[in-house]
Amino acid sequence: MFRKILVAIDGSEPADHALDVAIDEAEVRNAEVHVVYVVESGLFSSLPMDNTLEIIYSVLQKEGEEILESARKKADAKRVLLTTHLRQGHAGSQIVSLAKDLGVDLIVLGSYGKSGVDRLLLGSVTDYVVQNSPITTMVVRS
Secondary structure: OOOEEEEEOOOOHHHHHHHHHHHHHHHHHOOEEEEEEEEOHHHHOOOOOOHHHHHHHHHHHHHHHHHHHHHHHHHHHOOOOEEEEEEEOOHHHHHHHHHHHHOOOEEEEEOOOOOOHHHHOOOHHHHHHHHHOOOOEEEEOO
8 A cells, every 4th residue: 555655854753753653664565765854944035145044054954964864774774765855945845745756655744843832733844744735644643
């Protein structure tokens, strides 16, 4: 049933748990996993780009690369095929767009991400994906 799984991660505990679930599903179903980390560049879109913003963006991108590499190691340990994707923009729309582009069968997300504000509800990115994606979406609770 599920042959291609996309999981969005951001380094938070719920996202790590979602990654574990996605890898376990892939292992059982002999599926491939795609992992995406989105640098939320939309947060800076209304600010003038200067050296400070370039440094912040660079730090966020490096953090994403490290988180994706950690995901790769988890998948390798279970012999699951994993491909990483680093995107920038609005996280929800980037996840939905990538899922469509890849033709995935399942999107796996944590119930909320890093932001404390997101914990008030389901999580703004998770909510966006659930509301806007035509692809089956699994929300993993921590």
